[in-house]
Every structure is written in C-alpha cells, then in structure tokens.
Amino acid sequence: MIKEYIKTHPGVDMKIILSTANPKEVTLYMESHPHDTKFFLLDIEFPESKMRGIDLATSIRQQDLNAKIVFITTHEELTPMIFERKVEPLDYISKEIGLEAIKSKLFQDLEVTINRLVPSNQKNKTTFNFRIGPKPYEFEINQINYFESYENTHNVFLHSTNEIIEFPDTLKTIETKLPNFYRAHKSLLVNPDNIKSIDSNNQKLVFIDNTTCDISRRKLAILKKHYHIAN
Template identity: 30%
Template sequence: MLSIFVCEDDKVQRRQILQQIEKAIMIEDFDMKIVFETGNPEALLNYLKGNKGLTGLYFLDVDLQHQMNGIELASKIRDYDDLGKIIFITTHSEMTYLTFTYKVEAMDYIIKDDNQLLRERIHECIKVANRRHNNDINEEKKSLSIKVGDRLVSLSHDEIMFFETSPQSHKMIVHLENAEYEYYGSIKDVEVLDQQFVKCHKSFVVNTDRIKNVRVKEREIEMTNGEICLVSFRMLKVVKEIVKGMVN
C-alpha cells in the first residue's frame, strides 16, 4: 500500500484536497490510503519519525504559515523517506526555484487557483505515483547507495541523469531530474555501475537512457532535464552509435 500524506494549513483547502485524493483512489481502485493529514509540518515530521520505513506520496502546501515552508518540509521528509513522491500545491508559482535550492526532487508543482485544473492534476499525480510505486515493488531495480552528510541515500539507476566530478577533491556530484547530491566517490566507481552508464568525458559519466540530444559541433550532450554534459572527441563516435537519431 502507498501511504498518502497531506500538509495544508488552510482547513477548507485541505478538505478539498483530501476529497479529490479520495475520489481519485476510489475511481481507480488503487491500493492507497490517506494515513496522515495536518496543517502543521512538525506534526508530519514527528509522524514519520515514529513510523519509519514508510514510502509515501506527499501533497504539500508551500506557504504553511509556519516558520517552516513546504519546500523546507520536503527537504526534511527526505531524511525519513528518500524514495517518497512529493507534490507541491500552492498559489506561489514564483517559489518553484526553491525546489532546486533545497535539492528536492518534486513529482509535480500544482497551482491551486484553478479548481478544475487542481482536480485533474491531483488525479493524474495519483495515477503516476501508483504506476511508479508498483514498478518499484514489482521490479528488482538496480540502485546506488551514497552517503550524503550523515544519511544514506538510495538512488535507482533509472532516476540518475549523469555524474560529474566535483571541484572538491575525491568527490562526485550525481544529477537527478531536478536535484543533485555531492558525495565522496570517484569516476572510476560510477563508470562501471551498469551498461547504461558511459564515461563520455574525463569529468562526466552519463546515463545513456537519459540522453535527449548530442550536439556534435559543440561536443555536448543534452540530457532529458535540459542539463548539458561535455563529450570528448574520442567518445563522440561511441555516444553517436548509442543514441542514433538524436545527433545534430
């Protein structure tokens, strides 16, 4: 079962969100359940602290009228549930950049000014989360565990965009869809992780499944999230063969 959590300080809006979630679960007949709803981010964190091991789907308001905003809350949620799926529901579209500042990988960012759009997006997020959760359970996915600060983070190979060497000695940076982690490691370790990873440059190892385009003249690789990696002249031919049809 996928556990669902809602943190929204406005009681009326929280009730509306809960109703839409419950309606989507009923229509799709998914194995999901709202296990905790609150307007207090500290209460949610305390619940997770006392119920470790849960994998959740989180609907979080950004402006919680609390010293902790929803994006800061999401960052702390990662301490307990690094594989959880996070959705922000807010009127503050201008704050999306904070998901990068706090390195929070969000599944969606829904603006709640339009009730019709809100209902549709919640329903769609429920379906996507269910599909991804079932894939996580039913498929034995390869993963990489890295130590970030004092915590251990598990990353599916499929969610990794690329690795690059850090300016800091003996460190690597792993890039995800809209997050990144710096950790102690070497490029030699990641280039042999799996056949989908290719060392395209002395400083970059890319997930070939996540390549969007190869720019031959610029010797650049564009990833599906828009980030750019360098590719050496020697590796251009290899990369071109892997991603035929994507070369400019």
C-alpha cells in the same frame, strides 16, 4: 479529491494517513513510519508555522529518497528554491488554475506515482532496503543468512555471507517485508534459501558459508517439513 480517487480505484491499496496544517506532525509521522510508501501534497507556506513547505520537503527528501512530493500553492516566486534544495518534486500545481484543472493534474500525479511504484516493488523482491541514520542501504537478499535481535535493544543484526550489519528495526517489521523468511526463534528470522543443511543432533542450521545458528527442536521440525532441507 484524493478521497474520490481512492473510491474510484478500489484495486489500489491507498489511504489518507495524515491531513494537517502542522508540519511537525508530518515529521513525527516520518520518524515513526520509515518504511511506508508515501505521497505528499504540500503547500509552500504554513500560515501558523515558522517551518515552510519547502523546508518540510527538504526534510522528507533527506529521509526518503523514493517519496513522491507534489506542491500545490500560490507562491510561484518560491519555485526556484525547490530546485536549489534538490527536492525533486513530482509536480507543481498552482491553486489559480481552478478546481477542475487541479483535480486533473492531481489524478495524473497519483497515476504516475502508482505506476512508478510497480518496478520498485519488483526490485524489492531481490533486495532488502534499510537505513542507518539518514543514509539508505540496499542489500541483496540472496546474501542474507538471517536477522537477529537482542532483548533491551531496538536494533537488528543482519548476518550475511560476508559481514554483519547493525541497524534500527524490528524482526516483526522485517518479516512483513520478507514473507519467505522463516521465524526460527523469537529473536531469529532466517533465509531458507541460504540454508545448506541441518545439524539435527546439535539443533543448528548450517548456511552456505558454513556459519550456523541455533534453532529450537519444534521450529526445526516445522522447517524441515515445509522447506524440505536435508540433514
């Protein structure tokens, strides 16, 4: 049914990433793809696993506040647990209503999911979202001067106008989320909008809060050409 929806909605960037009866595979996927936009269709029970769908949904919600979760099951007696765990599912579909009714509800849920992602994407244009452990953070992009990484570490340092924050990520991943930022060095990703001036003699960028960072001569020339930043 989901394949049919994807086929009939070619304008939607959507694909099936994982289809499994093993909830541990979902947990591994969540850990390795923290920034993906996700829609989960879960049963409440997994026949060959001690972990139940409600347990998996609880874990998903702890890691991703925006993930959309739909339950499809015959175990209606477990429905109260969904509310007790504060999972906040998008829908609950009973398998007993028949295939056509399931398809109709599932298509509606996919439509709602896509529609609700639009304001989220617009919001991400002004904010940068990241996590430190299970806790999500949101940071105004106009307060970010640059991101910096170091060798032999899996963390990135966010340099803002008033603080420095360390969190697990890579510059490559951040670069895909913030295409307007400029890769000033293999270890630096800068916000051109926050550059006040360029110190060409010392090969430094000067930001609006008067902090600085180094930049190579070649990257400096490209930056000046494309962003028209004054010396």
